[in-house]
Amino acid sequence: MKKRIKELFVFALILRLILAPLFYHPDIKSQNFHFQFLSLGKINIYQYIDENKQFLPYRDTFNYLPLTYLSFGAGQILLRPLLPSNFFTWLNDWGPSQNNYPDLLYFMLILKLPYIIFDLGIGYLLYKLYDKKVLIIWLFNPLSFYLIYILANFDIVPVFFSLLSFYLLKKSRNSLAFIFLGIATALKFYPLLFFPFFLFYHPNNIQKIIRNIFAFLLPLIITIIPFVFTPFFVQAFSGSGLTQKITEFKILNIPIYPVIYMIILAIYYFSKNKNIEKSFLWLFLGFIVLVNYHPQWLLWFLPFIIFPILKTKIKTIIFVLIVFLSLLYIVLINDQFLFWGHLIPIDINYLYISSPYQIVTQRFHQSPELIQQQLKLMTAFLSLIFIYPFREKNT
Amino acid sequence: MKKILKYIVVELFVFFILIVFFPALLIREKIGLNIDGGKPKLPLQTGKFYTQKINNPTHSINSISLQLKNPQIKDNSLIYIEILDEAGELQRDFSIYGANIGDPSWIKLDFSPIESTNLVIRVSGESQFDNSLYLFADQNNNFDLKTSYALPTFKDRIFQNLIYQTNLFKQRSMWHNILYLASIVSLNLYLKKLLNEPFNKS
Numbered sequence: 001m002k003k004r005i006k007e008l009f010v011f012a013l014i015l016r017l018i019l020a021p022l023f024y025h026p027d028i029k030s031q032n033f034h035f036q037f038l039s040l041g042k043i044n045i046y047q048y049i050d051e052n053k054q055f056l057p058y059r060d061t062f063n064y065l066p067l068t069y070l071s072f073g074a075g076q077i078l079l080r081p082l083l084p085s086n087f088f089t090w091l092n093d094w095g096p097s098q099n100n101y102p103d104l105l106y107f108m109l110i111l112k113l114p115y116i117i118f119d120l121g122i123g124y125l126l127y128k129l130y131d132k133k134v135l136i137i138w139l140f141n142p143l144s145f146y147l148i149y150i151l152a153n154f155d156i157v158p159v160f161f162s163l164l165s166f167y168l169l170k171k172s173r174n175s176l177a178f179i180f181l182g183i184a185t186a187l188k189f190y191p192l193l194f195f196p197f198f199l200f201y202h203p204n205n206i207q208k209i210i211r212n213i214f215a216f217l218l219p220l221i222i223t224i225i226p227f228v229f230t231p232f233f234v235q236a237f238s239g240s241g242l243t244q245k246i247t248e249f250k251i252l253n254i255p256i257y258p259v260i261y262m263i264i265l266a267i268y269y270f271s272k273n274k275n276i277e278k279s280f281l282w283l284f285l286g287f288i289v290l291v292n293y294h295p296q297w298l299l300w301f302l303p304f305i306i307f308p309i310l311k312t313k314i315k316t317i318i319f320v321l322i323v324f325l326s327l328l329y330i331v332l333i334n335d336q337f338l339f340w341g342h343l344i345p346i347d348i349n350y351l352y353i354s355s356p357y358q359i360v361t362q363r364f365h366q367s368p369e370l371i372q373q374q375l376k377l378m379t380a381f382l383s384l385i386f387i388y389p390f391r392e393k394n395t
Numbered sequence: 396m397k398k399i400l401k402y403i404v405v406e407l408f409v410f411f412i413l414i415v416f417f418p419a420l421l422i423r424e425k426i427g428l429n430i431d432g433g434k435p436k437l438p439l440q441t442g443k444f445y446t447q448k449i450n451n452p453t454h455s456i457n458s459i460s461l462q463l464k465n466p467q468i469k470d471n472s473l474i475y476i477e478i479l480d481e482a483g484e485l486q487r488d489f490s491i492y493g494a495n496i497g498d499p500s501w502i503k504l505d506f507s508p509i510e511s512t513n514l515v516i517r518v519s520g521e522s523q524f525d526n527s528l529y530l531f532a533d534q535n536n537n538f539d540l541k542t543s544y545a546l547p548t549f550k551d552r553i554f555q556n557l558i559y560q561t562n563l564f565k566q567r568s569m570w571h572n573i574l575y576l577a578s579i580v581s582l583n584l585y586l587k588k589l590l591n592e593p594f595n596k597s
Contacts, residue, residue: 003592010586011402017579018406022413084568096431102566109575340421346414347559349422352543 005127005135009120012139016116016149021109023150023342024099028111031072031154033091034062038073039080045069046232057094061236067186067223072154075114082110105345112152118160119148122303125163129170134306143323144302150342153296158184162191163303166276169201174208178215186219190242190300193283196265201274241294249290260286280304285383288326289376295330295338315386322382329375331356332368398590403583414560419552424457427542435464435499435529437536439474439520445530447516447537453544455508459516460541462531464499470527474520476504480511493528501541508545516540 034045042048045062053059062069080087084103093101101107120139127135138144148156161184168177181198184191199212227233247255261283268279284301287293309319331339334357343350360368428449437445449456461476470493478487487506496502516538522528531539546552564572 003589007586007589010582010589014402014406014579014582014586015409017575017582018409019413021575084571096429102563103568103571106568106571106575343413343417347418347422347556349425350418352424352426353421 005132008132008136008139009123012120012123013116015140016119017109019145020112020116020149021105022345023152024104024108024345025150025152025337025342028108028152029091030058030060031064032076032111033058035069035073035076036088036091038069039077043070044227044230044232046227046236047230050232050235057092063236063241065186065188065223066227066233067183067219068154068188070223071157071187079110079113082113083107099344099348099351108152108345112149115148115152115154115156118156119144121160122156122163125160125167126303126306129163129167130307133310137306137310138303143327144299146327147296147299147302151296153299155188155296155299158187158191159299159303160184161187162194162300165191165198166304169198172202174202174204174212175215178212179218182216182219185216186223190297193261193300194280197268197274197276197279200269201276242297245291245293248292257286257290260290275308277304277308281308281386285322285386288322289380289383295333298326318382318385322379325375325379325382329372329379332360332372332375333357334368399583399587402586406579406583415553415556418556418559419549422546422552422556424543424545425453425555427453427456427544428540430533430537430540431462433462433531433533433537433539435462435531437518437530437532438522438525439463439472439518439528439530440522440525441520444517444519445532445536445538446518447540449514449516449540449542451509451512451514451544454510454512455545455547456514456542457508457545458503458505458541458543460501460503461516461518462499462501462539463496464529464531465493465496466498466527466529468494468496468498470522470524472520472522472528474518474528477517478506478509479515479517480509481513481515483515486511486514493522496528499529499531503541508547 034049037045037048045066049056049062084106086101086103087107090098090101090104090107123135123138126138147153161180165177165181165184168174168180177198181191181195185195195216199209199216204212246257249256264279264282264286268274268276280301281304284298284305287301288298291297309315334355335341336351336355339355340350340353341355354362357368360366360371437443449459459476459478463474472493474491474493474496476489476491477485480486486509487504489504491502518530518538520528533539546555
């Protein structure tokens, strides 16, 4: 690796080690609460939770895929020697004192160490795929910091595997590419959105297409089959967040995002030079306008769309504006842990500062939901500008 | 040495903003009492009132929160909350209509800081019924109650925050404190080494 690139990675690592422990979101706790049962030998987490719900201090179901449970459960076992001794007391404390642990800062640091590895891994892949500029934007943009270390969801792991898959696809190592995309999908369903784009990236005959589909399905089949016949597993996934939210916005009872998705896929399929990044940018813009997304879902697209948004200055500026509006949308959600609550490892009193939602309703007597709708409209308008073919610098 | 300085400045800036500046700027009050877990057992019927003594050790109490319940939000009767000092002098008083009470909800009452050391909270209501408006309390009739104390000036808050962060640091696992700081220092030394290497070596 070049010396300058090495310097960037070391500085990025230092910044992550400083920032990662300072932020908290309850999702990381609830997920790790479930992951701890692997160390007790509970392989079928869905059945275990269903049968023991009444005795558990946290009673929500485990709504993720088996590979997520098995891999992160194993990860937690590996991280155990590094964790402070009261980690499991905190993990099982869902009472009034749950946020009052001085070591919360180190729980966050250790639990996010795997995220740092995958995050820097994405940086390396972006450097190999594009150039130093894309790497710098990935390593030092505040949006990825927010999505990876503040919201601290595990989405960074499937994002890494989907980008690795794209890298291998570009190197024409198709079978391996589809296996990795399958692994990403076995961790979280969303890379299914990317699958058709990957499938038609190279012109292939039917035999190769079937082989790629099989390679993609293999990790899913291996990890899901043992669980799929237990009713608890099916229950945990009935009404999955993504499927519901993607089909929520309708005109004449027709869900709009799936229609937009099909149009983008058709344009991509019939185009001569298959520009995945551009298609994913359009998918992303449609997504933030038409889907009531969970904030961490923005990360799915981010590594793929940095390259096309850097192509012209105006696109970069408009994208920054779109991100700003999306972040405003997020902070207006009625959840203390989507704003000041993130900072409780520094001071628990952050939890009692009025959230933007409370300020808007109580001080300005406005409806945050109405403001959110207006923000979506503005985002939709700005997104339209991306369709205009500006002269591009790097093409 | 000069090359590493700009990186260290950025790291210290991030640290300073998040650990020192933000808390001092934003946290303008500290949480005092935080008593939860009671049941809706004290009916706020006309003629009944309930009292609770509290201390004000910092002489700057600026809010109290009580947990109340209006089942199915049916009763719109007035509820009175008064804060009296030890001599029985009224310091602050509030009245709330039942329609503003959830099923249940915490009601936070903010006011300018009170200096008296010992205070009494008195809660009463005008409900016609004994089963439509309740105050949460434990078996000894101690209210579910939260209080907060004001930190008036930026200088006060900087000072309070430094004490708070030092205590928090001391309460954390010492091994983790040492390992964490050692990792950051080692990585910075490595970065310094990289920066001082001539370009043609890489």
